[in-house]
Amino acid sequence: MIYGYARVSTKEQNLETQLAQLESFKCDLIIEEKHTGSTMKRPKLETLLQELKAGDKLIITRVDRLGRNTQQLLSLVEELQDRDVTLYIIELGMEATHRNGKLFLTILSALAENERELLAEKRTAGIKNAREKGIKLGRKGKSKEQVEHAIDLWKQNDKTIKQIENATGVSKSILYREIHKRELKRELV
Incomplete structure (x- = not known):
């Protein structure tokens, strides 16, 4: 067959x-x-x-x-x-x-197989070269203004983390990291 x-x-x-x-x-x-x-x-x-x-x-x-x-x-x-x-x-x-x-x-x-390895080496060298030139790779971080706005909303204590995330575009992980870094505490209502 x-x-x-x-x-x-x-x-x-x-x-x-x-x-x-x-x-x-x-x-x-x-x-x-x-x-x-x-x-x-x-x-x-x-x-x-x-x-x-x-x-x-x-x-x-x-x-x-x-x-x-x-x-x-x-x-x-x-x-x-x-x-x-x-x-x-x-x-x-x-x-x-x-x-x-x-x-x-x-x-x-x-x-x-050698061609695939060469392409991988070129990619790695390109990334290293970009970093040495100060070019930032990856996703863009949130601006200071966005993070500050998210913190302000969090301090107001009337919005959930999800609502703050949706309103500012700042992820909950970034928000929690910033809260922890600043040692902020939320007032209980």
Whole structure:
């Protein structure tokens, strides 16, 4: 039996291109999944892998549809090969479960993994550089005026924390932190 597997990482992405490619290979069954590839927890893929039998063929469009790192991918290819299941990758135009296919796949997967690591290093360096220049990252804090207004409302003792939060935009955690810092006490009415 010929199985196709199509996956995208987010619900906003669509599978149309992958499905069209898989349909052109006359797959008997195409499994669609919208789940991140950073982990192996992809329920539909796991179910498919359990159902594959000797002589079956699994077709994917690209290497990164099955795994995000070399070890994960090669482990899966090894498992398929041991079970006599052929893995065909459309993008490469080759069967990955044969000796030369595994070699090429190892190199390609290692390059992709290296690219992800380089991007992470660039991101970290960019953040460090921004901080060194005094650029503040993350969400903007509340202005002193907003916090003072929230404290004034709290002192009036006629509004709940939720009402103060809604009126000023100052979160209850910021308000409580400021109350504690100033050692304020509310008068009981």
